Amino acid sequence: MDVWMRPMPRQPENPIRNPTMTTSRSLSFEFFPTRTPEGRAKQILVRQELKQFNPQFFSCTSGAGGSTREGTLQTVRDILNEQTPAAPHLPCIGMLENEIVELLQQYKDIGVNRLIALRGDIPSGTGFGMEGLRYANELVALVKQKFGDHFHTIVAAYPEYHPQSQNAADDLRYFVQKVNAGADSAITQYFFNADAYFNFVDDAQRAGVDIPIIPGIIPVDSFTKLVRFSDMCGAEIPRWLRLKLYSYADDAESIRAFALDVVTHMCERLLQGGAPGLHFYTLNRADLSAEICKRIYGAPAK
Helix, strand or coil: CCHHHCCCCCCCCCCCCCHHHCCCCEEEEEECCCCCHHHHHHHHHHHHHHHHHCCCEEEECCCHHHCCHHHHHHHHHHHHHCCCCEEEEEECCCCCHHHHHHHHHHHHHHCCCEEEEECCCCCCCCCCCCCCCCCHHHHHHHHHHHHCCCCEEEEEECCCCCCCCCCHHHHHHHHHHHHHCCCCEEEEEECCCHHHHHHHHHHHHHCCCCCCEEEEECCCCCHHHHHHHHHHHCCCCCHHHHHHHHHCCCCHHHHHHHHHHHHHHHHHHHHHCCCCEEEEECCCCCHHHHHHHHHHHCCCCC
16 A cells, blocks of 8 residues: 555554553454345355454444345354354334333343344434434443343444434434443444544544444445445545445456555554454355455464
């Protein structure tokens, strides 16, 4: 990579940013439910490859309002059967309290002990007029009220701010509300600016947050897909990165090689700066996430 693209690693004023963040390094991988038996079989092979890196857990997304609930449950069962901890996403928007408690009990009964508590996307045309829970902090409070400390509850964080936030102060306040409701850790939306993560962590700690905030990482294999995902979730693609990727046009190999260097370097900088681990948005494939992990942690033992 060109020298001008490699900023010097950030040196925190206090190298130990938070005692809870230095005792161990978390590694986890995210999947989304598949719709076919072929997709399910392929995903099992993908997880077998990533399991070599000894992840703390595999997570699985779920559509708002339970739209992919059965697929999420099947994926979670598969993960548990593979002797790996599973963390299902639980978006609460549009779900009644009794429905959520019933689903949580089902997860507890099959051996789930961590979950990712989310508000979820508001269904088009409904606004907030629907019944049920409306915010992630309400969901976290419900989990703790009904199940105590059984579930390690993970919430979302947005270093570049949630796309629906009015301003940075409100975004931080909403995050603090989730933490105060009982969240045990957080995973961020993906980003490509390590300083955005470090600044968010600093702001959160000044606001009294003391839970681990784990960076979310997305490997890149397609400029078009990256732009589409980023536009939907509000993640910023820095101008220099956008223009560089665009310059490769349809040269998939060059995009892959360049993006692997960029993302690996950012991961190294995050860990050097005190990040408590990494969470990879795998897009249901192993190759890119595995290559980054090999570069950072070394090849897994055979």
